[in-house]
Amino acid sequence: MLEIIRQPWPWYLAGILIGLTVPALLLLGNKTFGVSSSLRHICAACLPAKIPFFSYNWKKEIWNLFFVAGILIGGYIGAQFLSNPEPINIAAETKAQLSALGVKDFSGLMPLDLFGVDQIFTLKGFIFMVLGGFMVGFGTRYAGGCTSGHAIMGLSNLQIPSLIATICFMVGGFISTWIFLPIIFKLIA
Amino acid sequence: MQEIEEFVIQHPLECEAPNEQLKNESLFANLKYLILGILFGVVFVKSEIISWFRIQEMFRLSAFHMYGVIGTAVLVGAISVFLIKKFNVKTTEGEKVVFHPKTFNKGQIIGGLIFGFGWSITGACPGPLFAQIGSGFLALIVTLLSAIAGTWVYGKFRDSLPH
Numbered sequence: 001m002l003e004i005i006r007q008p009w010p011w012y013l014a015g016i017l018i019g020l021t022v023p024a025l026l027l028l029g030n031k032t033f034g035v036s037s038s039l040r041h042i043c044a045a046c047l048p049a050k051i052p053f054f055s056y057n058w059k060k061e062i063w064n065l066f067f068v069a070g071i072l073i074g075g076y077i078g079a080q081f082l083s084n085p086e087p088i089n090i091a092a093e094t095k096a097q098l099s100a101l102g103v104k105d106f107s108g109l110m111p112l113d114l115f116g117v118d119q120i121f122t123l124k125g126f127i128f129m130v131l132g133g134f135m136v137g138f139g140t141r142y143a144g145g146c147t148s149g150h151a152i153m154g155l156s157n158l159q160i161p162s163l164i165a166t167i168c169f170m171v172g173g174f175i176s177t178w179i180f181l182p183i184i185f186k187l188i189a
Numbered sequence: 190m191q192e193i194e195e196f197v198i199q200h201p202l203e204c205e206a207p208n209e210q211l212k213n214e215s216l217f218a219n220l221k222y223l224i225l226g227i228l229f230g231v232v233f234v235k236s237e238i239i240s241w242f243r244i245q246e247m248f249r250l251s252a253f254h255m256y257g258v259i260g261t262a263v264l265v266g267a268i269s270v271f272l273i274k275k276f277n278v279k280t281t282e283g284e285k286v287v288f289h290p291k292t293f294n295k296g297q298i299i300g301g302l303i304f305g306f307g308w309s310i311t312g313a314c315p316g317p318l319f320a321q322i323g324s325g326f327l328a329l330i331v332t333l334l335s336a337i338a339g340t341w342v343y344g345k346f347r348d349s350l351p352h
Contacts, residue, residue, distance in 0.1 A: 005235070008235065008236065008237050009232070009235040009236045010236075011236065011253070011254050011255075011257030011258045011261065012257060012261050013236070014232055014235070014236030014238065014258045014261075014262075015257060015258045015259070015260065015261020015262045015264075015265065016261055016262075016265050017228070017229075017232045018229070018232060018258065018261075018262040018265075019261060019262035019263065019264065019265025019266045019269070020265060020269070021225065021229055021266075022265070022266035022269050022270065023266075023269035023270075023272075023273060024225055025222075025225070026269075026270075026273060026280070026286050027273070027278065027280050027281060027286070028221055028222075028225070028280070028281055029208070029210045029214065029218075029221070029222070029280060029281070029282070030208070030209040030210040030211075030280045030282075030284055030286060030287055031206065031207075031208055031209070031210070031222070032205065032206045032207060032209070032287075032288075032289060033206060033266075034204075034205040034206025035206070035314070035315045035316035035319075036205070036206075036314075036315040036340075037201075037204050037205055037206040037207075038315065039315060039336055039337050039339075039340040040201070040204070040340050040344070042337050042340075043337060043340055043341045043344060044201070047341060049345075051344050051345055052202070053201075053202060053343075053344035053345075053347050054341075054344050056201035056202070058201075060208055061201065061204070061206075061207065061208050062216075062219060063208055063214070063219050063222045064206055064208075064222075066219045066220065066222040066223040066226065067222040067223070067225060067226040067229075068226060068315075068316075068319045069223055069226060069319075070222065070223040070224060070225060070226020070227040070228075070229065070230060071226045071227075071229055071230040071233065071316060071319040071320050071323070072226075072230065072319040072320065072322055072323035073223075073226070073227050073230060073323060074226060074227040074228060074229055074230020074231040074232075074233065074234070074320060074323065075230045075231075075233065075234055075239065075319065075320030075321065075322065075323025075324040076230075076323040076324065076325075077227065077230070077231055077323075078230060078231040078233070078234025078235055078320070078323075078324060079234055079323070079324030079325050080325075082231065082234070082235060083234070088237065088240060088242060090242045090246070091246045091249075091251040091252040092251075093249065093251035094242065094245050094246045094249045094251045094252070095242075097249060098242075098245060106242070109234075109237060109239060109240040109241070109242070109321075109324065109326075110239075110240065110241045110242075110312065110321065110326050110329075111241060111242075114241070115241065115326055115328055115329060116328055117327055117328045119328060120328050120331055125328070125331070127310070128310055128311060129311065129328060129329065129331040129332045129335065130331060130332075130335045131310070131335075132307045132310035132311035132313075132332060132335075133307070133311055133313075133318075133331065133332035133333065133334070133335030133336040133338075133339065134307070134335045134336065134338060134339040134342075135303050135304065135306050135307025135310070135311075135339065136304060136307035136308065136311055136313060136314070136315065136318070136332070136336045136339065137315075137335065137336030137337060137338065137339025137340040137341075137343070138300070138303060138307075138339030138340065138342060138343045139300045139301065139302070139303030139304030139305070139306070139307055139339070140300065140304045140314075140315060140336075140340075141300065141339070141340045141343040141344070142296045142299060142300025142303060142304075142343050142350065143296055143297050143299075143300030143301040143303075143304055144203060144205055144291070144294075144296055144297060144300070145205035145206075146304065146314050146315050146316070147259070147308075147314040147315075147316070148206075148314070148315075148316055149205035149206055150205070150297075150301075151259060151263070152259070152262050152263055152266055153205070153206075153266065154205075154291060155263045155266070155267065156263055156266030156267040156269070156270045157267075157270050157288055157289075157290075158267070158270075159290065159291040160291075160293065161291040161292060161293040161294075161297050162291055162297075164293065164297050164298065164301070165297040165298075165300075165301040166301075167301075168297065168298050168300075168301025168302050168304075168305060169301050169304055169305045169308060170305060171301075171302060171305060172301060172302035172303065172304060172305015172306045172308070172309070173244075173247075173248045173305040173306070173308050173309040174248055174305075174309075175302075175305070175306065176248075176305060176306040176307075176308075176309035176310060177245065177248035177249060177309045178248075180306065180309075180310070181309065181310070184310070
């Protein structure tokens with residue numbers, strides 16, 4: 001049994017389980033699925049600085065912080081006890097393209113030559129973690145949600161603004177992958 | 190009127206994932222969201238959607254995996270929402286499920302594009318970001334702190350940004 005769990009899970013299983021989070025949250029406690037708001041609650045809790053956008057009773061929304069803390073613990077459990085002993089199977093085309101760009105580590109879920117602890121204070125780390133992370137936080141809040149709030153919850157509820165946001169997430173990702181990444185890799189080479 | 194107003198919950202402005210439950214929940218009651226999050230995090234790791242490589246495959250159109258995951262999740266979510274609405278399914282506290290119609294603003298386009306840029310570079314949406322850290326990629330704490338900073342900067346300059 002554990003052998004089967006240790007294998008990478010197929011997309012349909014993951015999709016069904018992630019999709020079921022929508023009714024689970026709605027029915028467990030009338031909560032709308034969305035993760036990026038947790039970042040906002042952290043701002044509201046730690047540094048509201050009298051900014052109206054962060055001046056609200058974050059304790060009322062604390063469920064969201066419990067939820068992301070759970071995701072973190074789940075990440076630990078998944079990696080420590082249920083991880084696949086085999087190296088990650090990356091599509092040949094993507095692997096070839098990334099190698100050509102200069103990525104070297106293809107052994108784990110993340111390339112450590114970009115996301116290792118030793119990269120934190122390098123230009124690579126600045127672009128891939130600091131700058132990238134800033135865009136994730138700024139962009140999701142500006143858009144009013146992320147992949148969970150817009151793409152999954154919003155589309156499930158047939159919201160046109162969420163469809164627009166999801167299309168823009170994808171368009172941004174394509175632009176970044178095909179135009180920005182080659183420039184970035186030249187910059188850090 | 191007075192009576193109705195008492196039941197209005199003061200939400201943070203424009204929150205995509207608000208708490209609509211009228212009944213207060215203790216910290217202990219909130220543990221159910223922690224457990225749900227744990228299951229969610231395990232799914233993230235085991236389906237490898239926390240992998241930067243999977244995100245790259247998606248944007249390079251060399252694998253179906255991510256499209257399959259998100260597509261199935263939306264389908265299952267949409268069927269669930271439809272059934273909850275159609276049969277007026279109540280929450281475990283017997284409350285009516287609240288749905289939020291979203292209104293369009295330019296933020297969904299501009300912010301959406303910016304998030305897309307960041308998504309491809311970091312390989313992280315906010316949810317998987319927590320699972321990446323939990324799974325041992327500790328440098329991504331930097332990504333998380335920076336994402337929190339990005340959120341804060343948005344909040345600070347919100348009124349001067351086009352919406």
